[in-house]
Amino acid sequence: MEKTFSPGDIETRWYKEWEAKGYFAPRGGDGYFSIAIPPPNVTGSLHMGHGFQQAIMDALVRYHRMRGQDTLWQVGTDHAGIATQMVVERQLQDQGTSRVALGRDAFVEKVWEWKAESGGNITRQLRRLGASTDWSRERFTMDPGLSRAVQKVFIDLYEEGLIYRGQRLVNWDPKFHTAISDLEVVQEEEKGFLWHFRYPLSDGSGHVVVATTRPETMLGDAAVAVSPEDSRYQHLLGKTVTLPIVNREIPIIADEYVDPEFGSGCVKITPAHDFNDYAVGQRHNLPMINVFTPDAAINHEAPAPYRGLDRFEAREKIISEFDARGLLEKVDDHTLKVPRGDRSGVVIEPYLTPQWYVDAKKMAGPAIAAVESGDIEFVPKQWENTYFAWMRDIQDWCISRQLWWGHRIPAWYDDAGNVYVGEDEPAVREQYSLSPTVGLHQDEDVLDTWFSSALWTFSTLGWPEQHAELSRFHPTSVLVTGFDIIFFWVARMIMMSLHFLGEAPFKAVYVHGLVRDGDGQKMSKSKGNVIDPIDLIDGISLDDLIAKRTSSMMQPQLARKIEKQTRRHFPDGITGYGTDALRFTFYSLASTGRDIRFDIGRMEGFRNFCNKLWNAARYVLMNCEGHRSDPNVAIELTLADRWILSRLQQTTTEFDRAITQYRLDRASQVLYDFIWNEYCDWYLELSKPVLWDDNSDPAILAGTRQTLVQVLETILRLLHPLMPFITEEIWQSVAPLAGIDGETVMLQPWPAVNDAQIEPDAETEIGWLKGLIGALRTIRAEANLAPGKELDVVIRNGDNEDQIRLDRHLPLLKKLAKVTSVKLLSATDDPPPALSALCGALEVLVPMEGVIDLDLELGRIDKELARQRSEAERIEKKLANGSFVDKAPAQVVDKERAKLDSAREALESLTAQRKRIEQLR
Template sequence: MDKTYDPRAIEQSLYEQWERAGHFRPSGEGTPYCIMLPPPNVTGTLHMGHAFQHTLMDTLMRYHRMSGDDALWQGGTDHAGIATQMVVERQLATDKVSRHDLGREKFLERVWQWKEQSGGTITRQMRRLGNSIDWERERFTMDEGLSRAVREVFVRLHDEGLIYRGKRLVNWDPVLHTAVSDLEVINEEEQGSLWHLRYPLADGSGHLVVATTRPETMLGDTAVAVHPEDERYRHLIGKQVALPLTGRSIPVIADDYVEPEFGSGCVKITPAHDFNDYAMGQRHDLPMINIFTVDAKINDEAPEAYRGLDRFEARKRIVADLEAQGLLERIDDHKLMVPRGDRTGAVIEPFLTDQWYVKAGPLAEPAIAAVEDGRIRFVPENWSKTYFEWMRNIEDWCISRQIWWGHRIPAWYDADGNIYVAHDEAEVRKKYKLGAEVALTQDPDVLDTWFSSALWPFSTLGWPEKTPELSRYYPTNVLVTGFDIIFFWVARMIMMGLKFMDDVPFREVYITGLIRDAEGQKMSKSKGNVLDPIDLIDGITLDALLEKRTQGLMQPQMAKKIDKATRKQFPDGIPPFGTDALRFTLASLASTGRDIKFDLGRIEGYRNFCNKLWNAARYVLMNTEGQDTGLGNEPVELSLADRWIQSRLQGAINQVRGNLDQYRFDLAAQALYEFTWHDYCDWYLELSKPVLTGDSSAEQQRGTRQTLVRVLDALLRLMHPIMPFITEAIWRQVGPLAGSQGDTLMHLAYPVRDEARVDAQAESEIEWVKTFILGMRRIRAEMDISPGKPLPLLIDNWKDADRSRYAQAEAFIGFLGKPESVTWLDAGTEAPESAMALVGEMRLLIPLAGLIDKDAEIARLEKERAKVQKNLEVCSAKLANPSFVDRAPAEVVDKERARVAEMGVTLKELESQLEKIRRL
């Protein structure tokens, strides 16, 4: 093995070997275990959310593969209709060409060409992350098999009356000229205005005041609503209001939705341009007047003076005209939530258009029952409440989009507008008995991307064909996903799976939290706090990182400010941490359902953990290569330490397996860390040295060498699902010495607890030894005595069991504690002034006379005491200042209080040490 652990030297080459050898294919034997990768956008690049969820999925896949299951991780990408079309349209724009110039067919050819050349970025990055996906089965939502499944589902649902075409209100992006889903709308608070407008009563008896944040929509008002119990307006219900600027009259209606306390208690109702107003319009059978064109300009339904104006220009003109007519009462500053398209940044308009819809109610009922009766379990369970709340109030699903890239809707129209639905035009003519003389035109719209991804669990396995894969791997085992797409994807997969497979698509849904930055802020380009997982794996200079951050909306100065902490921690840039350190960090942070604060300090710590493991393996190899590790029939004698580490290993196996089974990746990672760092590296490797370097018998040395390699071999298997690269690289060196055989670690059996190796007595004995050695080390540290200096040791208040334990562990204590001499004091013997440590009730005493320079030690301790005292006074004064306590963030104040408490303890310890030394 190389002296230094360098992830760049092992990771990519190992992955290429794994993929080339077909190691990610399902075995075809054992219990089927399948996970469907949530298909990332083909336009996308890997972000921290991907890295987090993919790490958890790959951990599960490798764990179950090693547990003997027939493991299939089905991967693929989503065609990402809007995002992909925008990418290609931007490319065309550089040549001053639009998609309309090319025409639909030529444009789609360009999209496919782009997909083949540039669409694989994210799958290459997924390989860098170590994803053990069966790439030979990779699917794409626009490939022929999945396209056929989409057409089949559409036709069947339409023929059953569960898909229909209707005019309803949708989220409309006026730049893209298409309906968009709620997930593609970002609602953020912005500073705006609240205009108070006077609407005259038609009979001239006065006016009502309505408040609105969008005055331009008044041109489409069809009512003014008041609460039915509002005494101020009950007498006006049913009367008419003269709608300003339009020449129309509209009624005053009563509806419980109105809040009397908001504004004047009167609400203008524009059913064609507000979702709440739309619902009220349906309740009261109001006209629906659409005043916008597809690009949010005023159309011909509005008065001539405003036609053709952009909505915001129209707003200014309308407000000015109202003011000129004395109908503008006042304008208030007002914060409001503004919906913007996530791709364009344009303000989204509620827009009345003809669209295709799925009738969701009949599909939702069995999907609700599947979670209620336990066929599907949410982890954590509380997310089922979120699921139920949405499903029980589900609206029909708008599935059409006014773009060209996607699954074109399999519907055709004749000259009279009649609709015919089938898989293709030939089938339409046969199904509806239409002759060649009937001209048909296919619907130009495509299906919402979520429609095809709702079929993902069964379409990727070959449905509608009854393939062997479909019968073997459906239902899948677990879906790993974020809470933000429970509605958009999880619920729809459940509905479609139950409808077309008559079974749930997965047994469990593990919901992850969001990855946030170290301050708890959501990562976004505009904030400049995005971390690219590949940068953490490969490393990046600070200049390159700064340049990346300013590619978003962030100003360079703000980016520099945010990077201040990074610059302080890593002045030469972010070093290459490697994939394993990143994966272990993400696993260790994966507590169920909670958002995660990602701190670079954590990944640095786990990079050190990788180093620790690497160096431990080098020590093992140096002491076992070319040596007898007990692979033959030669006698083997296990030392107390050998029996202890093997017993501790069984506990670790139990913890890791149990936590992985419960999706407690954080606790599994913690158990691995504790066993590896503390039990194996810090203690067992040290305890092995006196056996290997002393005058132990050949049987004893063989036993220790065997234990070194076999425990490390088991540990590598145990760690492999989370840290695949470093474990494989080490195993290839260590495995043969432990008797492991195979082409790759990932196909070896995952460790199972062996009760025969559980040794409670050995664990108790070694805990006593550790306490003994740590007691001596603490005295050395407190008294500033050199670690290599032998110490005279007096033992007081001991029992026969203590003396017996010491005799058994004398070699270990002598090697690690380095006592110069050991004297067992009889009861009542007076000991000289000594430093003391307790081992149970037994006392370890080290006489200080002659061991330390009394005056020098007093001077050192007094200097340290003065320093702590000064810092304590400064911090205490800060906490005594009401201005600091009241204004500083709570976490800053709490941190300062913790420092004060810690310094108080330190001060007492220093005083105690000074007192001991002065008595010498």
């Protein structure tokens, strides 16, 4: 092994070998474990959420593979209809042409060309993260096999009456001219206005005032609604108002949707341009008047002066017209949520248009029952409530998109508008007995990408063909996903799998939280707090990091703000920490269901953990290589050997329990504590007196060397699912010493717990020894004594068992704690003036005469007391400032309070130290 751990070279080299040798493929075994990767967009690049999710899945897959199960991690990417079309359209624009100029077929060919050349970035990054997916089975949602599955599902559901075409309100993107899902709509809080308009009563007896944030939609108003409980307007029910500008009479109606506290208590109802209004319109049989074009300009339904105007131009013209007529009562400042397309950035419009729908209500019943019965388990369980709430109030699912890239809807129309669904035009003509003279044209729309991804767990395994993999690996064992797509993806997969296979798509749904920055803020480009996992792995300079986070398209003020933030948080850029340190950081934060605050400081600690393991392995190799035990000499284990073997069994049990409960945070903590604190910090130290003593008993020496290697090799297997690269590199050197012949640690059997090696007595006695040494180290630290200074020690409150242990372990105490003598006082003996610390019931005393300069130590403590008092006073003054507490972010205030608590604790400890020393003078 090299002297220092260098993750970059190791990680690249080992991943290439693993993949080349086919280690990730299923290999048979006792039972199976399978996961289908949530398919990332083919246009995508790895972000922190991806990194977190893939790390969790890889840990589970590697763990079950080592447990001897037939393991499949099915990998693939999603064709990402709108995102991919946007990327290619931008390329065409740069080339001076367009999608329309090329025509549909040529444009789709361009997209496939782009996919072949540039669509593999995300899969390269998954490899860099160490994902042990079966790349030989990589799938794409537009693959021929998956396309056949999509087509069959559409046709079957249509023939069963579960898919239909209808005109309803959808989220409409005026830039891309397509319906989009709720998940593709970003609700942004913006400052705007609330306009109060007067609508004259048709009988001339007065007017009502309505308030609106979207004046342009009044051109399509179909009614004015009031609350049925609002006594102010009961006398107006049944009357009409004359809609200004349009001069159309519309009724005044009562509906429970209206909040009498909002505005005047009168609400304009525009069924074709608002989802809530649409529901009101349906209840009252109101006309659906669409006044927008697909570009969100005003159409022919509006009066001539407004036709062709952009919606926001029309807004200004309408406001001016109301003002000129004396019908603008007032304008209020108003903060509102504005829906914008996550890709286009433009304001999304509720838009009335014909689309294809799945009758989700009829398919929801079995999906609800599958979770109620326990066939599907949510982890954490409380996410079942979210699932049930969505499913019991489910609306029909809009599955059509007005794009060219995607699965084209298998429906054809004749000149009369009749619809025919089938595999292709010849099949349609045969199925519906259409003569060759009947003209047909295929539906221009494609299917929503969520439709094809809803089939993901079984379409990737060859369905509708009955492949062996389908019967072997389905249902998949677990789905690892974020809570934000429980409805959009999880629920729809459950519905589709139950309907077409008669079984759930997975046995469990592990719902993880979102990755936020260190202050708890959501990561976004606009905030400048996005971190690329690959940059954390490989490192990046400050200038390059700033360039990645900003762009020429940004407002200069925003770019300057992001640059300033980046320089403050990463003054030296980002040091490359390696994949293992990043993965372990993710696991340490993976408490089930909670959002995680990603702290780079943790990565520093886990890079140090890698170095600690590396150096421990070098110590073992240096002391064990070339030292073969004499087969004629019986091996004898020391108390320390028996202790570490016992703790290893306990650690394995705790790790197994944690990972099967999807508690990756506990699993990682269990290993960290055992490896760092027990194996490296304690056992290696306890082994040195045996290894470095020329007079050590050969049987004991052989036992210690065997234990060093055995425990280290087991550690590497336990740690491998979490830190695959460093464990593989070290294991290659350690395995021969352990007598193991194998190509890779990832295919070694999972450590089995040996109950015979669990020794509570050994754990108790070593715990006693550690406590005693720890007490002595505490005394040294508090008294500022040099680590090498030898000490006489006195013990109070001990018994005969303590005396036996002191006699047994005096050689270790002399070497590990630099103790010259240990005396156990009787109950009647008076203790000498000393500094003390507790070890359970024992009081550990170090007589101070001749050990320290009391005056010098008091001076040091007084100086530190003054510094801590000054710090506490500064923070107290800051927190007493109401302006700071009210205006500063909550996390900043919390940090200051934590600093104050720390300063107060330091003052308390220092004061106690000073008092003890004063008593010695």
